Amino acid sequence: MKDHFNDLLAWRTQREASLRGEYSWLALAGLGWLEDGANSVGSAPDSRVQLPPRFPSLAGVLHLQNGAAELEPAPGVAWRLGEQPPLSGRSAALRDDSGGQPDLLYLDDLRLVVIERAGRLAARLWDPQHPTRLNFPGCIWYPPAPELRLLARVELYQPPKPVQIVQITGGEYTAHMQAxxxxxxxxxxxRLDAEQMQDGRYNLMFRDTTAGKTTYGAGRFLISEQPAGDTVILDFNYAYSPPCAFTEFATCPLPVPQNILPIPIEAGEQATAH
Incomplete structure (x- = not known):
């Protein structure tokens, strides 16, 4: 039991350190959905992709054509693609995150990434100087609850069960639950429906009756331990808030109806004021 407690404390420390990172969820500063054609990028109020006020009113244009985005820098604006030298006026095609490794575009310390969600492309911004990151008060946790470290029975769906996942932004996509x-x-x-990760563990989102009271209203995430045969440990002390608990610029999935529990799960991460 002592080892479980020490592991939990170490995980909490790492969780908070990750949230405080320079390009963490707390540093998200914008999400601009792209339309076909030209999309202005800058600090001007009418920009399609709105930059913080310290940047030029027009820093560039994102051109969207045939599902692909390309940045055309504004004259004199020094965008950089990854660790490369400034683009110096050259346009750059941008790989979105649907393949797992998007291009990272920088303007000073601002990061821009093109993301794909439910068939649409958007420009997501990270700003290390964002007030949400700089003023983060820290995570709030329930006291450790060893009684909520539970042995669960794995009931496989064969074939995997297709479900419609609704995102907090209103988009939808189909996921397949393995168990x-x-x-x-x-x-x-x-019972909680779950997707199996590449390493064999199960990933799920759930909501319980603490949601909107002591925990984030949309629900929380949980990753299981490694399964052993047809059983697996679900330790709700490791339940954590999704990115949308900290920023309006995230595109989190919502729990499927099956994963709405009629009981309180008083363990794991609580809601944090921001």
Whole structure:
């Protein structure tokens, strides 16, 4: 039990350090959905992609054509692609994140990445100087609850179960749940649908009756331990808030109806005022 407690404290420390990182979720500063054709990028109020006020009113134009984005820098604006020298007026085609490794575009310390969500492209911005990051008060946690480290039964879906995932931004996409994880609390069985990760663990989002009270209203994420045969440990002490708990510029999925629990799960991360 002592090892579990020490592991939990170490994980919490790492979680908070990650949130405070220079280009963490707390540093998100904008999300501009792109339309076909020219999309202005700058600090002007009518910019399609709005930059912080310290940047030029027009810093460039993102051209979207046939599902691909290309940046045309404004004259004299020194955009950089990754670690390369400034573009110096040259246009640059940008790889979005659908393949897992998007191009990183920088203007001073501002980072811009093109993301794909539910078939649409958007420009996402990170600003290390964003007030949400600089003023983050820290995470709030429930006291460790060893009784909520539970053995769950893995009930596989064969074939995987297709479900519609609704995003907090209103988009939808289809995901495939590999299993439902059945566990007991106070003598009653509950089930949570989950996707299996490449390393074998299960990833899920759930909501319980603490949501909107002591925890983030849309729900929380949880990653299981490694399964052993047809069982797996679900340790709700590791439940954590999704990115949209900290920023309006995230595109988080919402829990599927199956994963809305009629009970409180008083363990893991609580809501943080920001």
């Amino acid at each position: 439902t994880l059945a566990f007991e609390i106070d003598g009653k069985t509950h």
